[in-house]
Amino acid sequence: MSRAAMQVCRAHGDCFANRGGVCTCLKDNDFGGRDCPFYKPADTVRKGSCRQNGGMVDGNQQI
Template identity: 45%
Template sequence: MGGEGKQKSEKIADSTTKQARSGPPPACFYHSDCFAYQKGKCRVLYSNDFDSGQCPFYRSRSDNRKELEACMRRLLRIGRRDLLDKYMRYHAEAGAFANDYSDGVADEILAYRNRGAGEEDWPESGA
């Protein structure tokens, strides 16, 4: 019974996110090394009107990869395969798995997810 409420709130969050992303992405002039930077535009935010003049969401690609891997490890550890699938699908669509490193991480996650492994079975990261 508690799971129904969680699924309903996740559906609402999905539709709210889609509504918020209805405009074209803005040009990005701040950090070309940001994880969200693609062809001169930000693929995550839809406004670059920052009071401070600096993007508060800036994160380098390497930092983003570390956080992505940590999040996926946690989802495996707590047994939330439903969220892991959703998370992987979202990041694949956003291009997070567009290079060899990320492809390797995605393959490992799929293999361990299918095996039902926990964090204790996770191989040491080479990065």
């Protein structure tokens, strides 16, 4: 995605997706005056991203 297509976001400078005032995740960040529902502080996301099961979720279930 080109930088021109990325959305400027100055609401949460500490968000995991904010890189230099630009949202790197969302194509549209207009939530009708409400706060971004995807906002997560970068330090919180980094701490929670390490999973015990290597990222596998329900890998041994039979369907």
